[in-house]
Amino acid sequence: MKKREPVLVANGQGFWGDSLLGPVRLVREGPLDYLTLDYLAEVTMSIMQKQRARKPESGYATDFVKLIERVLPELVKKDIRVVANAGGVNPQACMQAVLAVIEKQGVKGVKVGIVEGDDILGQLDTLMGAGEKLANMDTGAPLSTVRASVTSANVYMSAFPIAEALDQGAQIVITGRGTDPGLVLGPLIHEYGWKKTDYDLLAAGTVAGHIVECGAQCTGGNFTDWQRVPDMARIGYPIVEAHRDGTFVITKHAGTGGVIDLATVTHQLAYEMGDPKAYLGPDCSADFTSFTLEQEGKDRVRVRGVKGAPPTPTYKVSISYQDGWKAVGQLTISGPDALAKAKLCAEIVWKRLEMDGCKYSDAERLVEFVGANVCHAGIETAERHDPAEIVLRLGVKGRDLAKVERFGYELVPLVTSGPPGVTGFAGGRPHATEIIGFWPALVSKPRISHKVTVVTAGGS
Amino acid sequence: MALVPLSRIAMARSGDKGEGSNVGVMARSDVAYRFLKRELTGERVRQHMRAINHGQVKRYESENMRLLNFILQDSLGGGGSASLKTDAQGKTHALALLRIVLEVPQEVLDATPHS
Numbered sequence: 001m002k003k004r005e006p007v008l009v010a011n012g013q014g015f016w017g018d019s020l021l022g023p024v025r026l027v028r029e030g031p032l033d034y035l036t037l038d039y040l041a042e043v044t045m046s047i048m049q050k051q052r053a054r055k056p057e058s059g060y061a062t063d064f065v066k067l068i069e070r071v072l073p074e075l076v077k078k079d080i081r082v083v084a085n086a087g088g089v090n091p092q093a094c095m096q097a098v099l100a101v102i103e104k105q106g107v108k109g110v111k112v113g114i115v116e117g118d119d120i121l122g123q124l125d126t127l128m129g130a131g132e133k134l135a136n137m138d139t140g141a142p143l144s145t146v147r148a149s150v151t152s153a154n155v156y157m158s159a160f161p162i163a164e165a166l167d168q169g170a171q172i173v174i175t176g177r178g179t180d181p182g183l184v185l186g187p188l189i190h191e192y193g194w195k196k197t198d199y200d201l202l203a204a205g206t207v208a209g210h211i212v213e214c215g216a217q218c219t220g221g222n223f224t225d226w227q228r229v230p231d232m233a234r235i236g237y238p239i240v241e242a243h244r245d246g247t248f249v250i251t252k253h254a255g256t257g258g259v260i261d262l263a264t265v266t267h268q269l270a271y272e273m274g275d276p277k278a279y280l281g282p283d284c285s286a287d288f289t290s291f292t293l294e295q296e297g298k299d300r301v302r303v304r305g306v307k308g309a310p311p312t313p314t315y316k317v318s319i320s321y322q323d324g325w326k327a328v329g330q331l332t333i334s335g336p337d338a339l340a341k342a343k344l345c346a347e348i349v350w351k352r353l354e355m356d357g358c359k360y361s362d363a364e365r366l367v368e369f370v371g372a373n374v375c376h377a378g379i380e381t382a383e384r385h386d387p388a389e390i391v392l393r394l395g396v397k398g399r400d401l402a403k404v405e406r407f408g409y410e411l412v413p414l415v416t417s418g419p420p421g422v423t424g425f426a427g428g429r430p431h432a433t434e435i436i437g438f439w440p441a442l443v444s445k446p447r448i449s450h451k452v453t454v455v456t457a458g459g460s
Numbered sequence: 461m462a463l464v465p466l467s468r469i470a471m472a473r474s475g476d477k478g479e480g481s482n483v484g485v486m487a488r489s490d491v492a493y494r495f496l497k498r499e500l501t502g503e504r505v506r507q508h509m510r511a512i513n514h515g516q517v518k519r520y521e522s523e524n525m526r527l528l529n530f531i532l533q534d535s536l537g538g539g540g541s542a543s544l545k546t547d548a549q550g551k552t553h554a555l556a557l558l559r560i561v562l563e564v565p566q567e568v569l570d571a572t573p574h575s
Contacts, residue, residue, distance in 0.1 A: 042540065043540065043541055138478060138479075222473065222551075223471075224467070224471035224472060224473070224554070224558070224575070225471065225575040227575070228575065263471060263486070266484075266486050266525040266526075266527065267471065267473040267484070267486070268473070269484075269525055269527075270472075270473050270482070270484020270486065270525070270527055270529060271473050271475050271484070272475040272476070272477060272482060273482055273484055273520075273529050274477065274482065274520075274529075274531065275520055276520055276521075276522040276527070276529060277520075288522055288525075289521075289522045289523065289524060290524070291524060292524060293524065293525070323542060324542075326541075326542070326544060328544060365544075366537070366544035366545065368545070368546055370546060374546055374547075375546065375547050375552040375555075375556070376512075376552065376555070376556045376559065377511060377512075378510070378511020378512065379508065379509070379511060379512070379556045379559055380508070380559075381465065381559040381560070381561055382556075382559060393546065395544035396544075397538075397542065397544060434541075435541050435542045436540065436541045437540070437541075437542060438478070438539075438540050440478070
């Protein structure tokens with residue numbers, strides 16, 4: 001095994017739907033040891049379970065396979081290893097697809113590993129029978145109350161199985177659900193041999209992972225002082241320069257756009273933050289109040305002194321379930337009097353639906369006049385003005401599919417039977433889509449096991 | 461004393477947390493942080509954001525980042541895929557809070573750089 005320090009770990013994909021250029025540029029524009037990629041959100045797991053139910057060889061992030069196809073020669077040439085949670089609910093199938101791409105390109109000897117064990121959809125009844133209540137962490141209700149509607153159930157797995165796959169020589173590691181910071185922590189455990197009780201080090205890797213997990217959100221994306229961010233089109237994706245002792249530098253490749261300073265890094269540290277003293281993960285509890293940040297050069301922020309504590313005896317489980325239906329549609333309404341006409345249009349829609357027996361409570365419906373202050377409606381200091389045009393956005397939700405679907409028929413007719421200047425109906429009639437409810441729960445660790453499999457492309 | 465928006469002395473980032481959101485407010489100077497710790501209470505934030513957030517507001521502090529972290533417990537219209545709102549993930553809540561107008565002493569303004 002190569003002994004190196006520091007180790008360079010980048011994140012090239014902050015979420016499924018992030019720019020395709022992020023990872024491609026990271027492998028081309030400068031030195032790198034590890035490329036990490038995040039493809040999973042809670043709603044993704046539910047969608048993937050449905051895909052897999054229809055087609056057994058699907059249920060993973062197909063974008064990842066296309067990416068490997070595009071960058072494989074560079075990964076091999078530069079010896080860059082990849083860790084991605086692209087496996088979704090079918091890491092096996094994802095691995096087969098990646099192996100096929102490698103073999104098609106005639107590359108020999110590349111090892112691909114998978115981590116399984118997070119998908120407990122098929123074990124829910126056994127777990128509940130064994131006494132796991134899988135109660136909703138927010139409401140306390142036992143899972144039995146929605147059991148029949150459950151569409152996916154995945155454990156946020158430890159980063160140690162990722163290190164195990166790397167220990168076995170995998171150049172590409174594909175996981176299902178794990179924590180986002182774990183994609184960075186796994187390679188550091190592998191490189192430096194950090195132990196399960198090295199809580200400060202595990203917390204350092206977790207903080208590093210948290211800073212880079214949303215890609216360009218720590219390099220000047222979604223940043224308060226956006227006016228001073230240079231060359232956002234070519235914004236650099238973040239790289240952790242990690243040391244054995246747990247200190248690390250957040251940086252990016254020279255010549256890329258964006259900025260890394262104390263402000264951009266703390267923006268991301270605050271993202272989706274709860275109690276900063278106890279950031280809970282499967283491998284440790286990280287204290288975000290413990291460390292110091294220091295600008296040590298252009299686009300270089302050093303973090304040191306991260307403190308950690310033992311993890312809890314439970315894993316977090318992300319469960320999703322079918323929770324009703326919704327439909328949302330929009331029309332564009334020009335001036336003059338755009339706002340007055342948009343209000344009339346909304347009133348017409350609700351009245352016509354009521355005339356046909358569909359009445360929606362305030363909790364079941366939504367009206368937005370996009371352009372006339374939707375995002376900050378009711379905030380006293382928000383701008384108020386009469387816009388030249390408005391996007392009227394209407395939505396309904398509920399458990400009655402027919403009633404939700406009925407709504408969609410009454411939007412487009414406004415073009416000919418409402419006030420003048422109604423247009424922008426190109427999307428056609430809005431249809432009902434499923435609402436996926438989330439059920440965060442806990443499961444005791446000894447009931448969950450993982451499995452690591454490493455396969456060599458071409459069979460040798 | 462001067463009436464200025466929070467954005468003059470702080471930056472912010474927001475995101476979703478279940479059926480609520482968090483807004484992390486980062487002061488632009490140590491002096492501004494001390495001032496905000498005193499003035500920008502959870503109750504003050506709850507009042508300002510009451511049209512968006514229908515639940516409680518909890519505040520956490522992290523001195524090393526000059527951070528006040530506010531948890532808005534019910535601010536997404538159901539959260540996740542149940543929300544009908546345009547901003548179903550609270551991405552714009554940071555900017556909404558930065559609009560709050562505060563009465564800031566001149567010495568805090570003098571010691572705090574603009575963006």
